[in-house]
Amino acid sequence: MHPILSSLAMSSFEAGDTSSSFSVLSLLAAVTVIWYLFIWALSIIGCLTGRRHLRLRPRSPLSSASETSVPGVSILRPLKGLDTNLFENLESTFTQEYPNSRFEVLLSVADADDQALSVVRSLLEKHPEVDARVIIGEEVVGVNPKVNNLMRSYKEAKHDILWVLDSNIQVASGTLARSVDELTQPPKPGKRRIGLVHHVPLAFASEQMLGSRIEEACLNTNHAKMYLAINCLAVDSCVIGKSCMYRRSDLERVTGDLKPVQSSESISTDDGKPRGLAAFGRFIAEDNMIGAALWHELGLRHALGCDVAHNCVGRMMLRAYIARRLRWIRVRKHMVTVATLLEPFTECVLVSLLAAWAAHRLWGVPWAVVLIIHYCAWIALDLDVYDSLAGYYLPVEKRWSFLVAWAIRELLAFPIWIIGMVGNEIEWRGRHYRILRNGESERVTPGQGWLFSFFGRGQRKGYESVDQDARSFGDQA
CATH class of the missing domain: 3.90.550.10 (Spore Coat Polysaccharide Biosynthesis Protein SpsA; Chain A)
Incomplete structure (x- = not known):
């Protein structure tokens, strides 16, 4: 092939490859925007439900009804x-x-x-x-x-x-x-x-x-x-x-x-x-x-x-909070797997970063603009939900400490989710359990080591069957 034709063909191929890459990234950005809007719609529904459902608690007629009618x-x-x-x-x-x-x-x-x-x-x-x-x-x-x-x-x-x-x-x-x-x-x-x-x-x-x-x-x-x-x-x-x-x-x-x-x-x-x-x-x-x-x-x-x-x-303590969140992630992933897999993409920090990337990719909006608007709106919505539950505005003297705790919670959400997804063992009220694939549980003897505790894997030695007889279960508990 003539060198000039060969060069044109190569340029055309590279342009097509770049165009294909651009299309895939643009499609991902569009999907991200749709998901972001869905999460915001869900959040607004939750906020409005709290306003409508929790801010008015009428007295029930059963409170003063006769004994024979309740x-x-x-x-x-x-x-x-x-x-x-x-x-x-x-x-x-x-x-x-x-x-x-x-x-x-x-x-x-x-x-x-x-x-x-x-x-x-x-x-x-x-x-x-x-x-x-x-x-x-x-x-x-x-x-x-x-x-x-x-x-x-x-x-x-x-x-x-x-x-x-x-x-x-x-x-x-x-x-x-x-x-x-x-x-x-x-x-x-x-x-x-x-x-x-x-x-x-x-x-x-x-x-x-x-x-x-x-x-x-x-x-x-x-x-x-x-x-x-x-x-x-x-x-x-x-x-x-x-x-x-x-x-x-x-x-x-x-x-x-x-x-x-x-x-x-x-x-x-x-x-x-x-x-x-x-x-x-x-x-x-x-x-x-x-x-x-x-x-x-x-x-x-x-x-x-x-x-x-x-x-x-x-x-x-912070360690107890993390353990509690890990416990319920490991339980939920065997009961509502799809919802648990999607959970990080509903959290404030990760969804904000995805939205900022998508807006910059599609429309050239600076990341900082999206992030500032997102966090201000998200915090305002969360505080409105708090008001609905508590029945009063967050006290001024408590506001800064609450927002600090809120920020730490949001930053910890994704790391906790990752650790929770790679393990199956939990501790609840001093007892150790292993969560099974169908959502059921079995007791496990503690002391299997840090690796077992973290990943939830190891030998089955020390496990107790769910259908063990009551006497042996009571003795070992």
């Missing part, structure tokens, strides 16, 4: 040790605006020597008008200590409606009545009935430790925003078990396998599958699985209550 409720509170503000947390369920004869409080401890019992006895003496009692001893049905602790209370509860609250949760005095209103409302035409009522957590740090403040900033901003948005769209179950109300008769129909049940007649009780609360002892995230089972197996809707679950965060 349904009975059993309040179940699993306890272990002395949580921060334990007395105030538990007392909030004793002082509900609801006919005293129509609700009971069951306080569960696994061990007769549990320190929480001293607080419980004080409450029983202070509120003799409330039908409350202590249930000591667990029934081992799986690896989840909370479920094991609750089993006897679950079976002995007088009423069909159950309200399960964690020991570190306080609630307003009208929460019970408003939640029963939601659960028992007749379904609208063409809509499924409500099978579960839950409440978004509102964290408050009682100790000014870095981990406590970061946890508070995390739960009260981005976490709440996404939780509100997902429950507003209601495309799937999304439940945090800090405060959940449901019917025992519904729970007795599900197995946790998430296979739809068409009718009550199609349920076979002799198939060997555990049902009710016992079916969820094999999961660490039993709250999420209970919500998913009611949603998918029975086709029931969830209702997000207009109250918040006040979550008291005590002494939490």
Whole structure:
């Protein structure tokens, strides 16, 4: 070939290659912009849901109704040790605006020597008008200590409606009545009935430790925003078990396998599958699985209550905060894999960098302009969500420390996610577990070394089977 023709051909090839590269990058930038707008739409939905749903909490007519006209409720509170503000947390369920004869409080401890019992006895003496009692001893049905602790209370509860609250949760005095209103409302035409009522957590740090403040900033901003948005769209179950109300008769129909049940007649009780609360002892995230089972197996809707679950965060070091976030990433990645994989691309820092690159690529907008606008708008939206949850503006004297904790949380989100995705072992209340592919869990003996703890891999020596007999499980626990 003539040298000039050869040169022209080569130039044409290089131009085509450059054009192809430009097209791919431009396409990626366009997709990034679309994703960025989607995340902002989701964030605005969460913010508006908080404004509409949480800023007005009307008094329920059940609060002053006659005893014969309100349904009975059993309040179940699993306890272990002395949580921060334990007395105030538990007392909030004793002082509900609801006919005293129509609700009971069951306080569960696994061990007769549990320190929480001293607080419980004080409450029983202070509120003799409330039908409350202590249930000591667990029934081992799986690896989840909370479920094991609750089993006897679950079976002995007088009423069909159950309200399960964690020991570190306080609630307003009208929460019970408003939640029963939601659960028992007749379904609208063409809509499924409500099978579960839950409440978004509102964290408050009682100790000014870095981990406590970061946890508070995390739960009260981005976490709440996404939780509100997902429950507003209601495309799937999304439940945090800090405060959940449901019917025992519904729970007795599900197995946790998430296979739809068409009718009550199609349920076979002799198939060997555990049902009710016992079916969820094999999961660490039993709250999420209970919500998913009611949603998918029975086709029931969830209702997000207009109250918040006040979550008291005590002494939490930075290391404890990181461990907590790692734990739930490792649990979620086996239960909602796609959502967990996409999680970093919903976080403030990473999505801002992607948006800045895309805007610069497509329109030549300086990175700094996009980043400044993004962070100002994102912080403003997060603070608005905080206002909706708390019912008041963030106090001025707390504003700077809150924003520092917020910034640290955002910077740590991606590194924590990376570490969480490469491991399967977690620690929860002093016990070690390995999360399995189907979302179930098994106990593991600690001391496998840093490499095992980080990557969640190693020999299976030391693992205990989920279906071990109760005696050996209790001895080793």
